[in-house]
Amino acid sequence: ETGVTQTPRHLVMGMTNKKSLKCEQHLGHNAMYWYKQSAKKPLELMFVYNFKEQTENNSVPSRFSPECPNSSHLFLHLHTLQPEDSALYLCASSQFTGGGEEKLFFGSGTQLSVL
Amino acid sequence: AQKVTQAQTEISVVEKEDVTLDCVYETRDTTYYLFWYKQPPSGELVFLIRRNSFDEQNEISGRYSWNFQKSTSSFNFTITASQVVDSAVYFCALSGPRNSGNTPLVFGKGTRLSVIA
Numbered sequence: 597e598t599g600v601t602q603t604p605r606h607l608v609m610g611m612t613n614k615k616s617l618k619c620e621q622h623l624g625h626n627a628m629y630w631y632k633q634s635a636k637k638p639l640e641l642m643f644v645y646n647f648k649e650q651t652e653n654n655s656v657p658s659r660f661s662p663e664c665p666n667s668s669h670l671f672l673h674l675h676t677l678q679p680e681d682s683a684l685y686l687c688a689s690s691q692f693t694g695g696g697e698e699k700l701f702f703g704s705g706t707q708l709s710v711l
Numbered sequence: 712a713q714k715v716t717q718a719q720t721e722i723s724v725v726e727k728e729d730v731t732l733d734c735v736y737e738t739r740d741t742t743y744y745l746f747w748y749k750q751p752p753s754g755e756l757v758f759l760i761r762r763n764s765f766d767e768q769n770e771i772s773g774r775y776s777w778n779f780q781k782s783t784s785s786f787n788f789t790i791t792a793s794q795v796v797d798s799a800v801y802f803c804a805l806s807g808p809r810n811s812g813n814t815p816l817v818f819g820k821g822t823r824l825s826v827i828a
Contacts, residue, residue: 600755629815638715639802639818652814684754690815696806697744697763700816702756 599623602687602703609677610711617672617706619687627692628670629700630662633684645670646692677710684708713738715805717819724793725827732788732822734803740764745779745786746804746816756802762786793826800824 600621609615621628630642644652645664659681661673670687684707688700714737724730736745743764748756760770762779770777774791790797800821809815 598755636820638820641814641816644815654814686754686756688756694809696742696808696815697761698806698815699746699758699761700756701758702748704754707754 598703599701600687600689600703602685602706604706605704606707606709608709608711609674611677611679613677614673614675616674617685617687617708619670619672619703621668621670621687621689621701623689623701625689625691625701626667627690627698628664628667629688629690630670630672631686631688631702633686633705635683639686643672674708677708679710682708682710713740713743713805713807713814713817715803715817715819717803717822719822720820721823721825723825723827726795727792729789729791730793730824730826732790732801732803732824734786734788734819736784736786736803736805738805738807740807743805743807746806747777747786747788748802748804748818750800750802750821752799759788790824793824795826795828798824798826 603618627646632640642656643662663671684705686705687703690698690700716735745762747759750756776789778787800823802821803819804816
């Protein structure tokens with residue numbers, strides 16, 4: 597079993613749909629992250645949760661709504677998305693220390709297409 | 712602000728050739744960490760190496776080696792005798808202490824490496 601599992605692997609949705617991405621980590625970490633990977637752009641940090649509390653919101657539009665019910669699970673709720681939101685959404689986890697040395701462990705991502 | 716630049720967008724090499732992937736970074740912190748990740752076609756980013764700013768020793772792991780030079784703010788990655796399985800996108804990343812206002816892992820745009828048999 598992989599350390600960080602994301603579902604679904606692929607998602608196609610219309611602009612009026614509501615969907616959720618799920619991430620689960622089996623590594624005993626206390627921090628979880630959402631990153632967005634678009635073509636020809638650096639990976640963009642979206643949200644960070646430490647000990648279930650959101651500590652970073654990188655100016656993400658409100659049509660993306662994260663939820664972290666416990667330190668092992670992370671969701672990204674999507675509603676009224678735009679075509680430019682089509683991207684690979686990557687979840688990651690780490691053991692947060694604050695010093696910056698923590699390694700992030702990534703899932704395989706959800707490839708999202710917004711029609 | 713922290714920044715990572717990977718000037719090479721795509722590189723193609725023939726199997727068994729050596730290849731170097733460049734990474735240049737910017738930071739105001741004196742303590743920071745540099746990383747390389749590999750993203751195969753399956754999508755997940757796989758951690759390869761982490762170096763801290765006080766350790767400039769080069770590191771070798773099998774066919775992989777890393778050259779960290781603070782004087783030029785570079786952290787280059789060399790694959791010796793490349794293989795088809797090395798084909799992937801490689802990301803360089805930078806991280807610093809959170810109390811300096813740093814966000815976790817700032818990534819470069821990545822270098823897509825294609826190794827041709």
